[in-house]
Amino acid sequence: MQILISSELEPYRIGAGQYIFLMAIASRQPTTQKALSEKLLIDKTTTAKAIAKLEAAGYVRREADPVDNRYHLLFLTDSGRKVVPKVQEALGRVKSKTRKGITDEEYDLLLGLLKIVLYNLSEQGEMPE
Numbered sequence: 001m002q003i004l005i006s007s008e009l010e011p012y013r014i015g016a017g018q019y020i021f022l023m024a025i026a027s028r029q030p031t032t033q034k035a036l037s038e039k040l041l042i043d044k045t046t047t048a049k050a051i052a053k054l055e056a057a058g059y060v061r062r063e064a065d066p067v068d069n070r071y072h073l074l075f076l077t078d079s080g081r082k083v084v085p086k087v088q089e090a091l092g093r094v095k096s097k098t099r100k101g102i103t104d105e106e107y108d109l110l111l112g113l114l115k116i117v118l119y120n121l122s123e124q125g126e127m128p129e
Helices: 002-012 020-025 033-040 046-056 078-098 104-121
Strands: 060-064 070-078
Touching: 002 078, 020 033, 020 046, 020 060, 020 070, 020 078, 033 046, 033 070, 046 060, 046 104
Parallel strands: none
Antiparallel strands: 060 070
16 A cells, blocks of 8 residues: 555655655644654654655645744645645545455444554554544
């Protein structure tokens, strides 16, 4: 799947490891790197690298948190907002390929089981949504 996703997102200069951060920021901006790491169950170093790449590509911007200057809030830029629907379409194409020959019920079961595996492997105290 990562190879397909990389291929689909290559025209937008977004790597397979970055789209999840772009989409997470789009759904809950403003947010912080720390909040993204916790929500996505991804370590802080990986999060920082992905955000730096998205920022360099012009899709994400940082602003000092007015409540606590030690933190930066993450927002999508105009370019970021414009690319989100394209990324969603690309991910939809990949998802369609992965669902071939699988019923909706089987696919839902698969996703549920994968969430349990993720929970079991993480050191977090709650089940992912």
